Structure formats: C-alpha cells, structure tokens
Amino acid sequence: MKAVIITVGNEILKGRTVNTNFSYLGELLTYSGYDVVKGIIVRDNLNEISEAFREAFSTGDLIVSSGGLGPTYDDMTLDGFSRCFGLKLTKNPYAVDMILKKTGYMTPAREKMSLLPEGSEPLENRAGTAPGVYMEMSGKIIIIVPGVPGEVKSIMEGIKNRIKIKGFHYTDRSEDLHGVKESLIAPLIAELMKKYGDNAYIKTHPKIDDNGSPWVEVEVSSWGNNEEEIEKFADSILEQIKENAMQNNYK
Amino acid sequence: MKAVIITVGNEILKGRTVNTNFSYLGELLTYSGYDVVKGIIVRDNLNEISEAFREAFSTGDLIVSSGGLGPTYDDMTLDGFSRCFGLKLTKNPYAVDMILKKTGYMTPAREKMSLLPEGSEPLENRAGTAPGVYMEMSGKIIIIVPGVPGEVKSIMEGIKNRIKIKGFHYTDRSEDLHGVKESLIAPLIAELMKKYGDNAYIKTHPKIDDNGSPWVEVEVSSWGNNEEEIEKFADSILEQIKENAMQNNYK
Numbered sequence: 001m002k003a004v005i006i007t008v009g010n011e012i013l014k015g016r017t018v019n020t021n022f023s024y025l026g027e028l029l030t031y032s033g034y035d036v037v038k039g040i041i042v043r044d045n046l047n048e049i050s051e052a053f054r055e056a057f058s059t060g061d062l063i064v065s066s067g068g069l070g071p072t073y074d075d076m077t078l079d080g081f082s083r084c085f086g087l088k089l090t091k092n093p094y095a096v097d098m099i100l101k102k103t104g105y106m107t108p109a110r111e112k113m114s115l116l117p118e119g120s121e122p123l124e125n126r127a128g129t130a131p132g133v134y135m136e137m138s139g140k141i142i143i144i145v146p147g148v149p150g151e152v153k154s155i156m157e158g159i160k161n162r163i164k165i166k167g168f169h170y171t172d173r174s175e176d177l178h179g180v181k182e183s184l185i186a187p188l189i190a191e192l193m194k195k196y197g198d199n200a201y202i203k204t205h206p207k208i209d210d211n212g213s214p215w216v217e218v219e220v221s222s223w224g225n226n227e228e229e230i231e232k233f234a235d236s237i238l239e240q241i242k243e244n245a246m247q248n249n250y251k
Numbered sequence: 252m253k254a255v256i257i258t259v260g261n262e263i264l265k266g267r268t269v270n271t272n273f274s275y276l277g278e279l280l281t282y283s284g285y286d287v288v289k290g291i292i293v294r295d296n297l298n299e300i301s302e303a304f305r306e307a308f309s310t311g312d313l314i315v316s317s318g319g320l321g322p323t324y325d326d327m328t329l330d331g332f333s334r335c336f337g338l339k340l341t342k343n344p345y346a347v348d349m350i351l352k353k354t355g356y357m358t359p360a361r362e363k364m365s366l367l368p369e370g371s372e373p374l375e376n377r378a379g380t381a382p383g384v385y386m387e388m389s390g391k392i393i394i395i396v397p398g399v400p401g402e403v404k405s406i407m408e409g410i411k412n413r414i415k416i417k418g419f420h421y422t423d424r425s426e427d428l429h430g431v432k433e434s435l436i437a438p439l440i441a442e443l444m445k446k447y448g449d450n451a452y453i454k455t456h457p458k459i460d461d462n463g464s465p466w467v468e469v470e471v472s473s474w475g476n477n478e479e480e481i482e483k484f485a486d487s488i489l490e491q492i493k494e495n496a497m498q499n500n501y502k
Binding site for chain 1 (some may be wrong): 256258264265266267268274280288289291293294309321325358361379380399423433434435438452455456457458
C-alpha cells in the first residue's frame with residue numbers, strides 16, 4: 001500500500017519552518033505498513049493545493065496532508081481538496097461541537113473551521129481548535145490535519161490504529177562504522193542488496209567526524225508479517241556487514 | 252522567477268531524516284529572488300527521480316535537487332536526471348580532478364561520481380567527495396547536490412552569487428503577540444493582505460504557551476528592487492498589526 005504526504009504552506013517553501021511534520025508522518029506511516037512513495041509541498045494557493053491532491057490521489061492508497069486548516073485567509077486546504085473532487089464544503093455539526101467545546105463561542109473565523117467536505121468526518125484535535133478531516137473515496141483514505149506539530153500528533157494519535165495495516169511489521173536498526181569510507185564499502189552493500197533486497201533495505205549514511213575523517217552509519221530495515229523473523233533477518237544482515245567491515249580495510 | 256526543490260531519498264520519506272536541506276535551500280533561494288513554488292520528495296528510484304525532474308522542469312526556472320549523488324548502488328539522481336532529458340553520462344575530467352584531489356586514488360565507486368550529464372559542469376564540494384552539478388537548459392538552471400547537509404551548504408555557497416537575481420531584495424520580520432488568538436486577529440490580517448498583498452505577505456503562526464494558552468507569531472515579508480523601501484514597508488505593516496492588536500481585545 002502506497003502513501004503520499006502533502007505539506008501545504010509558504011513558510012515551508014521559504015525555509016522559514018523545518019518540515020518536522022513530514023518526518024513525523026513519514027515514520028508513522030512507514031511503521032503502519034505503508035510505502036511512503038512521494039512528498040509534495042505546495043504554497044497556500046487554491047489551484048496548487050487542488051493539483052497536489054489530484055497528483056497524490058493518482059499514486060497513493062493513503063494520503064495525509066498537513067497545513068492550511070486554520071481560521072486565516074490563507075488557510076485553504078479544505079477548499080483546494082473540495083475543488084479537486086467537486087465536493088461542497090458544508091457545516092459539520094460534529095465539527096461545530098468540537099469547536100464550541102474548545103472555545104465556548106463561534107466567530108466567523110471559527111465558522112470557517114466547521115465547514116468540512118461533504119461525506120467527511122471530523123477528527124478530534126486535543127491540542128488546538130481546527131478539527132482534522134478523515135475521508136474515504138474509491139477505496140482510498142485521505143486525512144487532512146493542521147500544520148502545528150502538536151496538533152498533527154494529537155490528531156494522528158487518535159486515528160493511527162484505524163489506518164494501521166493489520167499483521168504488518170517493520171523494523172529498522174543501524175550501526176556506526178567509524179573509520180569506514182562509504183565509497184569503499186559500497187560494492188559490499190550493492191551485493192547484499194541483490195541478495196536480500198526483496199525483503200530488506202540497506203542504506204549507508206556518510207558522515208564526517210570532528211577531525212574531518214569520513215565514516216558511515218549503516219541502516220538496515222526489514223518488513224513482513226512475522227515480527228520475530230524480520231528482527232532476526234535484519235540483525236543477520238547487519239552482522240554480515242559489520243564482520244565484513246572488520247575483516248577488510250575500508251579506510 | 253520560480254524555483255522548485257527536489258529531494259531524493261528513502262530516508263526522508265520514511266521520516267528517518269528531517270529534511271533540513273529543504274529549509275536551507277528554501278531560504279537561500281527566497282533571499283536570492285526566487286518564488287519557491289513547489290517541493291517534490293521522491294524515493295531512490297530511477298523512474299521516480301526522472302519523473303520529478305520532468306515535473307520540476309515544467310514549472311521552475313531554477314531547479315535544485317539534493318540527495319542521491321554518492322558512490323552507492325542507490326545513488327541514482329544523475330542517472331534519473333539524464334534519463335529524463337535523454338543525456339549521456341560521461342566521464343568529466345574536471346570532476347575526476349576534484350575527486351583525485353580529495354581522495355588520492357580512483358575506485359569503481361569513485362569513478363561513478365565522476366560521470367556527469369553531458370553539457371554539465373561540476374561544482375566544487377569542499378565538505379565531501381561527490382562534486383555538485385550545474386547545468387543550463389532552455390534558459391533554465393538545474394543544480395544537483397548530494398544529501399549531506401554540510402556538502403549542500405559548501406556547494407551552494409560557491410554558486411549562490413551566480414544564481415542571485417540582480418537588484419532583488421527580500422525582507423522578513425516577525426513579532427510575538429502574546430495573548431492574541433489567531434482566529435480573532437484573522438479578519439484584520441485578511442483586510443491588510445487585500446490592501447498590501449501585491450508587494451507583501453502576512454502570515455500568522457499559531458502557538459501555544461506552557462500554560463496551554465494560544466498566542467500568535469505574526470510574520471511580514473516584503474520584496475522589491477529598493478532595499479530601504481521594502482524594509483520601511485514591512486515595518487509599517489507590522490506596526491499597524493501591533494497597534495490594532497493592542498487597541499482591540501483579541502484574547
């Protein structure tokens with residue numbers, strides 16, 4: 001199952017804000033059983049948001065979008081999403097309840113946050129005012145959350161058991177190989193990936209120590225239905241790399 | 252002039268690595284005079300990388316891609332780029348020189364890093380081995396750099412004066428408005444954006460303090476050819492917002 005993550009917000013594109021929502025969502029979806037195959041970052045612009053959903057929908061089985069769900073003029077993610085699929089935004093009574101419980105009274109800006117795409121379901125946001133949005137369409141799941149990291153986490157915590165692919169397990173471990181140069185260990189990694197690549201993934205992350213000497217972090221991940229087996233499998237691959245690195249001189 | 256940023260790397264999509272290269276590049280390009288209009292994050296996959304460049308080229312005047320430029324089997328950004336535009340990868344003598352100066356001798360994995368798209372120019376990488384790549388095509392600029400943040404910065408520092416749009420200035424300031432709720436200040440911001448939106452941009456960033464009370468950071472940016480004028484313009488807008496927030500009760 002493929003997942004696509006959309007981020008909406010000029011502040012991300014201008015580099016003013018580091019996209020920690022993306023890494024949080026990427027990790028959550030990976031451990032939930034999805035291949036996160038693409039990220040799309042767009043401006044607070046109606047057409048561009050609409051186009052991002054169209055693009056994501058053509059690829060992903062699950063789409064999560066963060067940002068642009070607040071009360072201000074430039075929060076237009078739900079508008080863009082609705083435009084993409086020809087849906088109307090209608091006042092959602094559950095969303096109204098959630099907002100009133102938080103704030104006590106309505107204002108025009110808060111009314112805006114209670115307008116949800118028809119057929120969608122509001123998701124509780126314990127860390128802020130704007131509810132998240134959950135929707136199923138053509139067998140695909142779309143989740144839309146605000147951009148404030150605490151709110152993203154609060155909403156996703158509430159929904160994560162519903163989206164987790166049953167019986168799926170993912171594991172990931174890594175080892176620092178000090179004194180090992182990435183370009184010298186590269187052929188070994190390529191060979192192991194040929195052998196094990198269907199059920200595991202090996203990646204080297206080149207680093208430089210304080211003295212300017214290169215070293216690599218080796219990451220091994222594996223996935224499948226049997227938790228014990230994939231843990232053992234990933235361990236055994238990492239062990240082979242460590243042994244090989246010790247036997248050879250990769251400096 | 253529009254810019255598009257591509258990030259290549261499974262580790263970003265899986266949320267293992269926070270995409271700080273993106274925020275660094277976004278800020279650099281914004282201050283260099285570009286509208287960063289889109290970000291595309293793809294896996295270490297030949298077709299998906301190629302498709303990302305095709306997509307970026309259809310929108311951007313400047314494209315910067317980071318990641319996938321090293322010696323390992325899954326570093327395939329230059330392959331993907333070349334496939335997209337029907338270019339050959341050929342051994343670049345300047346790139347060979349750069350790599351030899353760094354490492355002293357060639358290996359097959361290092362040879363790989365000296366293969367550049369025909370017609371491109373290697374960019375010096377003082378922080379690592381793989382040279383960056385600079386290319387002009389149909390009046391557009393393409394820059395390809397590795398994924399290690401120190402290497403991205405080293406290469407971009409060397410090229411930034413060449414890509415800066417002459418005479419362009421950008422400024423950005425912000426103010427914390429404690430005790431102000433975003434949904435209550437939203438109508439004022441919308442009104443000011445209608446008035447000044449052609450040459451300025453106002454964005455509110457909702458925050459929550461330690462006691463759980465909401466407040467907003469207001470950001471005002473402006474751009475143009477006259478540095479002094481845009482600074483004054485941004486100041487005056489921020490001043491209006493502060494005064495208005497003090498006069499009214501936005502709590």
